[in-house]
Amino acid sequence: MPLDYTNSVPLYIQLKDRIEEKVLHGTYTGKVPxxxxLMDEYYISRSTxxxxxxxxxxxxRLSKNREKELLSL
Known part of the structure; x- marks a missing residue:
């Protein structure tokens, strides 16, 4: 499901919120994609x-290493 380009909330914040939601619901465990x-799933740029x-x-909430490990939410 793409992010909402018409929303006044910046795309990176929308993505951050989606990642947090997926962690809370158990979709992402241990590390994020x-x-x-994520670029392919949400139709966004690498910079976003x-x-x-x-x-x-x-x-x-995220350990910045090659694996992008989730720390906590």
Whole structure:
């Protein structure tokens, strides 16, 4: 399901929220999908995915390593 381009909320925030939702519902466990997988799933650019990852990392919810491991929600 694509993100809402007409929404006033930035795409990277929408993606960050989707990732958090999927973790809470058990869709993602241990690590999030790759940048490429998220780009393809949500029809967004790599920079949007990286902004979402950076936001999750700043909040302490994602460990920024090759595996993009989830820390907590």
């Amino acid at each position: 790759s940048e490429r997988e 995915v990286r902004q979402a990852f950076d936001a999750l990392t700043r909040e302490g």
